[in-house]
Amino acid sequence: MKKLINDPADIVAEALAGIAAAHPELRVDEKNKLVLRADAPAPGKVGLVSGGGSGHEPLHGGFVGPGMLDAACAGEVFTSPVPDQILAATAAVDSGAGVLHIVKNYTGDVMNFEMAAELAAAETGAEVMAVVVNDDVAVQDSTYTAGRRGVGGTVILEKIAGAAAEQGRPLAHVAQVADAVNANSRSMGMALTSCTVPAAGKPTFELAETEMEIGIGIHGEPGRHRVPLAPAREVAAMLVEPILSDLPYTRGDNVICFVNGMGGTPLLELYVMYNEVARILRGHGVVIARSLVGPYITSLEMAGCSVTLTKVDDDLLNLWDAPVRTPALRWGV
DSSP: OOOSOSOGGGHHHHHHHHHHHHOTTEEEETTTTEEEETTOSOTTOOEEEEEEEESSTTTTGGGBSTTSBSEEEEEEETSOOOHHHHHHHHHHHOOSSOEEEEEESOHHHHHHHHHHHHHHHHHHOOOEEEEEEOOBOSOSOBTTBSSSOOOTHHHHHHHHHHHHHHTTOOHHHHHHHHHHHHHTEEEEEEESSOOBOTTTOSBSSOOOTTEEEESOOTTSOOOSEEEEOOOHHHHHHHHHHHHHHHTTOOTTOEEEEEEEEOBSSOHHHHHHHHHHHHHHHHHHTOEEEEEEEEOSSOOTTBOEEEEEEEEOOHHHHHHHHSOEESSSOEEOO
16 A cells, blocks of 8 residues: 555544645634634524545535535545534534535435434524435445435535525525535446555455446445446446436536546546547537536545536526635635
């Protein structure tokens, strides 16, 4: 195992210390392993809290800041944050306008966020609502979840819901926006290699040089099938066609097209993939209204990518375009 770490047991704490050093505009609660907006709680504003296992950076801590999240909870690598962390984050961002929990659909995450919401209501009277992101079309159930997994759509949802909250919309409306993004998002991923969890010290799974896995999850879970390595144009079809047939997307639909890197794939290859995805969408008459390309929800050093399409109307598109200022996403400011 070759990694730029000290002790595997300290990797999350030391990474959070690095975030604090690199981004003084944020506040890091090292005790509870939280990344917070420095101005939290913002008066009169709905607070947005997300989180999950570490190893998916920049998700979620890299998306904390004006126009996006108010707090992110960092679990251990590929492990859900615990209820006490989520409770502390909820209390830290609650201005009295309520808090929205954005939860990827993994069993531990869903259970712990639900418990934290119950504790917050009982201890502080906080009004908490939740959206569970489940955009992955690859599998219905997996080792980590009952139902579809939450993957790339999480990034788009956090941005759009964050903009709605920044505009001062009430909690019920912010939750409605988040639900709309989730309902209109579909994703599919693939891997060329496994990743190595530091505490394990060995790859999660093995892939031969001539193989790739189609439909993987962000923790290295297996997907639909293992197939021979193929050119980018064929890989793009394997990812996009199941997405298009699932919602379905129809001619004239406007979408945000997100080609995500899993951590070990260079941008050069991601843009090759984006070109192929765009070609397929043109052939179906689906209009790319906005695009995002890069490693935004990763799986440590896994080589591979995912494609997310989010169908948008004018309101969702305007919220996507609204200013955002976080370590990983920044425009309009």
